[in-house]
Amino acid sequence: MPKPADNCSEVPAADAAARRRRPRVLMANEPRAYREGIAAVIAQLRPEVEITTVEPNALDASISRFSPDMVICSKATDALKGRVRVWVELYPDNAAWSVASIGGRRMECAEIQLPDLLSIVDKA
Numbered sequence: 001m002p003k004p005a006d007n008c009s010e011v012p013a014a015d016a017a018a019r020r021r022r023p024r025v026l027m028a029n030e031p032r033a034y035r036e037g038i039a040a041v042i043a044q045l046r047p048e049v050e051i052t053t054v055e056p057n058a059l060d061a062s063i064s065r066f067s068p069d070m071v072i073c074s075k076a077t078d079a080l081k082g083r084v085r086v087w088v089e090l091y092p093d094n095a096a097w098s099v100a101s102i103g104g105r106r107m108e109c110a111e112i113q114l115p116d117l118l119s120i121v122d123k124a
Helices: 014-020 032-045 055-067 078-083 115-121
Strands: 024-028 050-053 070-074 084-089 095-100 106-112
Touching: 024 032, 024 055, 032 050, 032 115, 055 070, 055 078, 070 115, 084 115, 095 115
Parallel strands: 024 050, 024 070, 070 084
Antiparallel strands: 084 095, 095 106
16 A cells, blocks of 8 residues: 655545535425525525425434434424434424524524524534
């Protein structure tokens, strides 16, 4: 095996793959137009983020399949809370507030705005 150049060091393949993986955001909120609009804006402003949109009833299965770093949804499920480190529950039950959880730290947000969501995406 060739020796790396003096200014380089070998990186285990698993570490290199982890560094290359784009952050993943799963969108499963209602209404659909809102979900797709938010996804489009995040994709435009955070091109390094991989975004997938699904119907809310597909949330739990999509968490297993997609392994997201962050989820934005209308209703946080037990599977979501147990498996995803960063999530946002947008206006649950049509409330005027949203709930965000970052690493288990839960907070309520009155009238969450796009800059708030982008800040949470950045933390994911």
